Amino acid sequence: MHSIKFGTSGWRGIFCDDFTLENVRVVSQAIADYLRESGEHERGVVVGYDTRFMGRYFARETVRVLAAAGIKSYLCNRDTPSPVIAHEILRRKACGGINFTASHNPYDYNGLKFSLASGGPALPEITHDLEGRANAMLGEVCFKEMPMDQAYAAGLVEDIDPRPHYLEGLGKLVDFQAIAASGMTVAVNALHGAGRDYLDAVLADAGVKVVSVNNHPDPYFGGAAPEPCASRLGDFIELVKSSPEMALGLATDGDADRYGIIDADGTFIEPNDILPLLLDYLIRVKGQAGDVVRSVATSHFVDAVARHHGRRVYETPVGFKHIGPYVSAKQVLLGGEESAGLTIRGHVPDKDGILACLLVAEMVAVQGRTLKEQLVDLGRRVGEVYHRRDNIRLCAEVESGYAAKLATPPTQVEGRRVVGTVAIDGVKFLLEDGSWVLFRRSVTEPLVRVYCESTSPAGAERLVKWANGFLTE
Incomplete structure (x- = not known):
């Protein structure tokens, strides 16, 4: 059984593999529990979906779980862009939003994006909390659902069209x-x-x-x-x-x-x-x-x-x-x-x-x-700036020494002094002429994403070549 894992923009998975109705209900219950404990649940949740398979079906299942928890849903009446849902959260002063989308990923993916009352994506401390709640419920029927007709009758779901208000804001x-x-x-x-x-x-x-x-x-x-x-x-x-x-x-x-x-x-x-x-x-x-x-x-x-x-x-x-x-x-x-x-x-x-x-x-x-x-x-x-990006696949031997290499940065790169490092996400080497190289380890694949920038196209290409050699030699 796959565990629930939130990435940089929500939880995503492949249809019928880890992204299933059962898991969607579990994650929805985790969100419902979190919102009730936060004390903001009475302001309701905006719920939407994009054009992927079963988008509205997944959204309705989430609405049923939220309704059973006594949380009102504002359900978008058609596929809706993520920024439009964010706009509607702010306009209604809702306590958050749930959007079914895998953004730019292929058709066999779907995802669930949870946004806060601010209209922005949930921060890591919140998504980690949701992961813990959801994974603790996997394999058990820990969620509750209310039939849609009862949810409508109880005033716990309202169909909305957020498009006019968003366009007016533009x-x-x-x-x-x-x-x-x-x-x-x-x-x-x-x-x-x-x-x-x-x-x-x-x-x-x-x-x-x-x-x-x-x-x-x-x-x-x-x-x-x-x-x-x-x-x-x-x-x-x-x-x-x-x-x-x-x-x-x-x-x-x-x-x-x-x-x-x-x-x-x-x-x-x-x-x-x-x-x-x-x-x-x-x-x-x-x-x-x-x-x-x-x-x-x-x-x-x-x-x-x-x-x-x-x-x-x-x-x-x-x-x-x-x-x-x-x-x-x-x-x-x-x-x-x-x-x-x-x-x-x-x-x-x-x-x-x-x-x-x-x-x-x-x-x-x-x-x-x-x-x-x-x-x-x-x-x-x-001043002109040129950027390049590459993915470096790591064999097991190189992967084992990856962290150690970045922990002891070089003093020079391509003849230029390393004047600083930034380690807020991966490791970024800052060079004396304004050029830089960033190494970010993928959490899902044995590869490192490399970002390079220089004041000339040739300089950027040389940095990419250096980065490959630095990790693999």
Whole structure:
């Protein structure tokens, strides 16, 4: 029997293997017990799901467990993006939210994401608590359920449509008038996920010319993982590239919390470049105040922009649950991570791919330049930064010595002094010229994720090569 394990963004598993109705009921009971003990359960829970198999069925089972515990559920009436659920938690002042999604993972996965009253993902101390409760109940019928008709009759479940309120909130953050006035045409790709009828619809309603693709639900996601990365968006990239009138391609993942951006010439723009571009735009063009928070694996291009504008950078472990609290506390203007996560002050403390795409569209419309042109200009003003990422598979012999190697960092890397280390998540070597290398051990596979950054493409490639040699030689 598989144990319940929460990762960086909730509990995920494979259908009919570890992600089963029985386990969903157990985890739901663990959440119900936690909420009752916290004393906040009377404010109710927002419950939603994306376009995966049996999403609404899993959501209804959770509602039945919560109802039996005397906890009201606000059940979304259709597949709903994660950031929309976060927004609804805040709007209703609910005690939390439960969303059935495996985000960008393949179709044979599903997951359960538990969000707090803040609208942000549950923090590690809470997910560890839920793991303990759930694993203690595995194999036993420790959950209670109430039939749906009784739950409705008792007022313990209410069907809701959070879409209008969320879209209204976007109008306070995005200059739709500027996007429409630019006359640009935008391609939107929902990747068959819950983002359909959100990004494409709100742009079209504002008078923007939109070409929408993959905007119908498909639990197979067109036969590939719903991840808005360059390798997944080949056809979409070609669509943008071959259409002279197209200014941008905007994509969201399965639950629309991640984004993928295609420039007018078909170039995929990495999130590590989108974050500094938007930070600079918000400060320089929109005149907004505030600092920035990023994960330890995210590009220091963000730091260069912050330094240029005299803003502070906060660094967190990987996972938006660590970034969200800074947003909730209104400490920062922008929060982001290299894995296509972004939010801004005044919005939810969780990543929002819909908002990210809209802000990029506004930035291009207002400045009248392609993203590549804006990147060149930004590099001239704050300094160029190049990033690379690799996965290093470990044999048993090398794996046994991994921790010891990182515990005694080298004094030099590629002829440059190591001037510091960061160990909040993996180990990051900081070099004297601003370059850096981060090693993060996978918790599920015998591999190490390596992130490298330098002031030149060749320098970044050399760091990747050095990292491989450092671990394996």
